Amino acid sequence: MKMFRKHVGSISRISTQLQRGPPTVGSIAGLSTEAEAAPKQERVDEKITEFRTAITNPGGHSPLQIAKFYTIPAEEKKRIFGGGGLPKQYELQIKTFTEACLMVRSPALELLQYIKQADLSKPVVRYVLYGENGVGKSLTMAHVLHYGALHDFLLVHVPWAPNWMKRPKETANATGQEGFIDLPFDAAAWLVHFKTQNAQLLQKLQLKTSKDYVWSKRESTPTGSLLTELVEHGIARIKYASETIAAVISELKQLSTAGQCKVMVAIDGFNAFFHPETRIFSDNKQRVTPDRITLTQPFLNITNYDWTNGVCILSVDKIAMTEGYMESYMPRYLLGKDGFEHLDPFVPVHVDNYTDKEFTNYISYYVDRFWITKTAPDLEDQLKFMSNKNPYTLMQLVRGL
Amino acid sequence: MLKRALIYGKFRTNGIYGSFENGTRWSRLMSMYPPHYAEPIFKKDSQNMEKYELAKLSHVPIKAALNSSSDTIFNAELKQKMLAYIVKCGNSRLARELLTKTFEQIKRAQIERKHLVKQDNGHAICIDAEKLLIQAIENSRPLLQLSSIKRGGVKYQVPVPLTSKKSYFYAMKWILDAAKEKDRKISLSSKLAWEILDAAHGQGRVIKKKNDLHRLCENNRAYAHYRWS
């Protein structure tokens, strides 16, 4: 009963969230049904713990589950995040705690609500996650990605765009375009990641190309071949990987506009594509701007609003910038003029530090998983003070406890 | 003595900020507390002393608590001592980071073990990194050391008892040295974590070193009286 009171307490927050989002009749009706369904859910939750929820499908998450943890099943986690997507420290944590648990937080729920209610026949809406360092943007994206994977979205997921700008495995001069730089290994790695994420769906949908792609005198991919073949071609022939990506992306745009599939684009650290410089050097030892890299083109292409039946989730981050100290975490500042014009109009989604309830639950989770071994009466207050309820800082602080 | 220890007087400022630069021209600035100042007792538990001792202290000025000491969950006595020995060139930030990472590694290793041994007795495995550190240090503390004493022209290795301060110092020093000795490519935090875990369970190089020392002392028992003769 105590928990139910807590649920009822959070309904006031639900109303403010509803005011923010596009109001529809369905959601308000949903609220009343959720309130009725709460007692059933409550019993299920009680069986586990106060801070956990048994609903592993993000589609079933509602504001009642805010500040609770849900587990991502191991195979799904491997499939979706095999090529990245969860921060390194988080991966370590998953390994230590032997479970992949994500907390349900309000920015993620807001995004999910927008996606659920979106009219996919309209041009693609771009959602931009922004916030201070270490506040949970990547994990919010991971949550939404999980939802997309379970709801038949084709995932176009770039786990961390700045990796391509800062630490490319290898650079090569582009064959197709003059003065451009290729990142063969990174492109191939991305194709592998794409393939793993969408293997089942691609198999099911049997998407076909609509154009001829000629790679060289002897190699070409004819019209009507499966998309999977195109992808595999890119993986096998690393030299043409970047071009394959461009091809795949344009195909996806056409296919989704035609209505054959839904596409979810998720790019973390999108502002890396608009930073004035990268750490890649051209042949004449000069720094290259991101628009001279072949990999940026397709992803800029797909974040345009000239296609339908899809959803675009991007995040801008201070640490995505190659060099220098960024003063502000606001999208306009981080994207710069070009980036802002490219993305305009977009829906900004602010990700903030933990609320009190989320914080308490996170501490309980850590204690439950044996990560916090100290017991002090005001442990929570001290940690709250020290970390300022910032998720990353909390994680750092708790390492040594 | 050039290290003049003045009792601090009123500090003169022309304004609240910014005029201190004139003050630094005065050469007689205090860098040490006067000798009658007492050490602070910054842990609330340690302040539960007998009444008469507290009464003694009520008339004695107390030094300011150091920046590294506090009564929070982040501070522990032996941990601070360990930090002091890890610090190089005054870089205490790095030392703290290293020790935190060490504790992280210890915890991960112990939790892994705990999950493996879940069926038998999950309670026996201690995950508290601080407790393990204390245990490791206690286990590797030597009680005696050999000191070379010259009697009749011959230098003998005489077993001599150690003060507790010194024995704690040796324990921590040996653990750190053992951790620094290994492969340079592995970070200090990982090496230190393994050393601490080993020592806490009574195995490893540090325990071996301590046992060797004790064995030598035992062998040289015959010369023990040379301490006084």
Add this chain to the structure above:
Amino acid sequence: MALRVLGLNLIKNNINLLQNACRINATSTTQAPYCNQVTVHAAPAAVQKQKVSKAMKAYLERARENDEFMKTQDLDFQIGKRHLANMMGADPETFTQQDIDDAISYLFPSGLFDKRARPAMKSPDEVFPARKAAEFDETGRPFHSMFYTGKPNFFQLLHDIVEETNKLYDLEERMLRRGNKPDENQKIEMAGFQMLPKDQLEVKLVETIADIEYSNFVSSMERLIASPFSYKSKNFIERYLKPLIDQSKQLEVPKPKIDEQGRQYITTYECLRKTARADVTVRMPGTGKININGKDISYFDVEQCREQLLFPLQFSGLLGKVDVEANVAGGGSSGQSGAIRWGIAMSLRSFVDQEMIESMRLAGLLTRDYRRRERKKFGQEGARRKYTWKKR
């Protein structure tokens, strides 16, 4: 004749006399109780007719001169004081020493560092050192029975201590026989006192004492105090005890003010630590918010600095109950956080009871950390580090 009577010690005593000439000091008997008036006429008329040696004469002459000198000095001082009062436009009758000091520092401003080197006008008692009065009369006969020890006052004191101790022993024996026990409530509290330090004892006795002698004095006093009935000799003992200041009550705890929203607040200014300067405001009915130069606690990105801010709040138990606002400038992160920590601790005193204040003081939160960087010395590499010693 006098020479033969006194023997070889006379020469030594003459030297003593030169040092300890007498003077009239009718005004300040409390300062040096061992100074008495010159009793030139104290000797009976019969003795007066005896021949007085030259040395004796010279001594008495010198003593008289000194007395007159002091008188004139005193007179000069009083006149000067009245002149000064007139100059400053104040009432000469109620012109205190403090007023004199202020007037002199106004009329003769000095930039000299040592305060003792600056112009000052003090009473001749303070300027000229206290000296002993006549130790023997014109016949050469010393007044004090222990004159020939060379330090009569000191040894008289030791004698007194022993006498008191013996008295207390007898008392104890009598009480034991009667079956009475000493009264526990009246026991002398040594906690707030320390034995009179050596230099102050020297001033009191008007004699120089060796270290061994001082330690003898201390041990005899301690034995006296340790006796169960020592409270009977309380008056005697208290003369030689110096009260220590009670540290926690030394600084007055300010009262909180009330701001526009009706919250209590305290501001501590001039919070110093190394080169950092801060002023800290603590507001009482609060939610644990921190505001440093407009930013919240993320102003400090180092964990240790945040811990320092947490320390006084957590120690006093007011962690989520107060709001802290601080303006800080100068220094580095460690210095700034130390300054703010002190500021928070000092401000929290007003919201916390006396026991907790004492507790904070023992924890070292309320002491101003006035340590500054030690300068580098020539011939050394740093403040303490010496250059590597090379044998050749």
